[in-house]
Amino acid sequence: MNRSALLRAHWDRATALVLLLIGVVVLVIGWFGVSDVPFASQQIPYVISAGIGGVFFLGVAGTLWLSADLQDEWRKLHLLEQAVRELPAPTGSAAVDRDELLRALGERLVAGTAPAARRTRS
Template sequence: MRTDLLGWMRLQWDRTAAWGCVLAGVITLFIGWLGVSGTAFTAKQLPYIAGCGLGGLFLLGTGAMLWLSADLRDEWRKLDRIETTIRDAGLAALAASAVPAADRDLYVVGRSQ
């Protein structure tokens, strides 16, 4: 089970990093909230707001960006597989058809003239 988890984490490094950033962002925001809630003086609250508040929001944004990037990469892989399947089917149909060999290059899917 451990090797399966580590293998998945290696393959899905961007999703693993996204969860790590989100977790670190939540922890950072919580630490900032504890620091701000512990004092009534604004001057003592500003370092927590600046450090933990902005840092936590940055980590949450980075985690969201990494997750969206992973989803986009999955979609591009799917589109590549679909394109390859269509191209292979078109080439197979072209080879089986009665198109003369000299004219086959004009009918290949994806090739410009």
């Protein structure tokens, strides 16, 4: 898989990394800015824009990364549930062959036969 496809697939993690980088750069710029001015009245705007602003970027980056993890978990559960629902239902009182069911489930998941779901929000 080439790099652009990887970036498209993991756009949220890529954005989180970019925001993380921006946050660090903004904090460093703020540090140098505060160091270069002698008066507190000139330093406080740096603290607000670069200091608190940098924390702002870092917070959004962390949330985006955790959000990507949640979405992966959600996607995995969705595909699993879909594959399980497509399995043949156990019949009456006949004995259940668990191994057979799990094999069929594994084949469906590996083959990716679960159809693409519609964009629905619960």
